Amino acid sequence: KTAGCLRDEIQDHLFQLVALLAMEPPAYRGYGAIHDKTAEVFHAMRPLQRTDLVRGQYEGYRQETGVAADSDVETFCALRLSIDSWRWAGVPWYVRSGKNLAGTAAEVIVALKPPPQRLFADSAPTDGPANYVRFRLSPNSAVALAARVKLAGKEFVGQQRELFLLDERPGEETPYERLLGDAMAGNGALFIRQDAVEAAWSVVEPVLGDHPPVQSYARQSWGPSAADALIAADGGWHPPAA
Numbered sequence: 001k002t003a004g005c006l007r008d009e010i011q012d013h014l015f016q017l018v019a020l021l022a023m024e025p026p027a028y029r030g031y032g033a034i035h036d037k038t039a040e041v042f043h044a045m046r047p048l049q050r051t052d053l054v055r056g057q058y059e060g061y062r063q064e065t066g067v068a069a070d071s072d073v074e075t076f077c078a079l080r081l082s083i084d085s086w087r088w089a090g091v092p093w094y095v096r097s098g099k100n101l102a103g104t105a106a107e108v109i110v111a112l113k114p115p116p117q118r119l120f121a122d123s124a125p126t127d128g129p130a131n132y133v134r135f136r137l138s139p140n141s142a143v144a145l146a147a148r149v150k151l152a153g154k155e156f157v158g159q160q161r162e163l164f165l166l167d168e169r170p171g172e173e174t175p176y177e178r179l180l181g182d183a184m185a186g187n188g189a190l191f192i193r194q195d196a197v198e199a200a201w202s203v204v205e206p207v208l209g210d211h212p213p214v215q216s217y218a219r220q221s222w223g224p225s226a227a228d229a230l231i232a233a234d235g236g237w238h239p240p241a242a
Contacts, residue, residue, distance in 0.1 A: 005077040006055070006211075009097040011204045015042070016192065017108055017137075018093060022083055031189035035196065042199035046082040048207045054078040056224040057214040058100040074214050075099045078227035081203075094231045100219040105240035106137040130235055131160070141167040 019038035026033035056076030062069055076098030083093060110133040134144040146162040173181070182190055192200075215224035222228075222239060231237055 004074045014095050015200050035193045039196040042196050044083050044085040045203045052080045054226045055214045056217045076223045102220050103240050107240050108135040109238045
């Protein structure tokens with residue numbers, strides 16, 4: 001138990017989600033084109049600094065079997081990414097993952113920039129949650145669109161509502177079953193290219209040895225309070241919804 005959340009989850013799995021969302025349209029059909037575009041995202045990522053990272057460890061972790069009494073291994077990690085490309089320059093990307101949290105889900109939230117004009121009489125553009133698109137990968141597959149809409153009645157008052165599309169497929173292969181099957185079949189669509197692996201590691205390398213200490217957090221919470229402070233200026237986290 002020495003790898004930690006940053007190496008095991010963030011750099012590996014969640015960076016792939018970021019790359020798929022941030023990549024430019026492929027130039028041709030096929031997984032080779034997708035590999036080209038996701039590799040470009042990793043090369044455009046700015047190397048992390050200490051101030052971009054919050055590390056946490058759930059209460060009681062050091063009492064687990066096989067864990068050192070003074071372990072500094074993180075079971076939670078939240079970070080801020082910058083992608084210095086033409087499309088994403090100046091747009092912050094926030095990623096978090098952890099164990100013993102309040103819920104278990106894999107989601108991507110794309111928060112939309114509010115318009116400059118005040119549309120509804122009960123809120124300024126900076127008040128309340130932003131409109132967003134939500135992509136859920138697990139425990140089920142879903143896509144949701146949230147927008148502030150006018151309530152029925154004479155007053156021009158808005159309320160945020162979410163349009164939710166759930167895709168349930170009983171008996172579908174688990175992710176690792178599909179991954180192993182593709183490996184045996186020689187299908188490389190779900191595998192990352194060597195240059196992309198190296199570029200992704202170069203993003204996290206500066207903080208592997210120079211990082212802030214872990215902060216304790218309660219089991220079944222959403223992590224240490226410092227993770228909330230990291231994203232506070234950009235609207236806060238969106239806890240996974242049903």
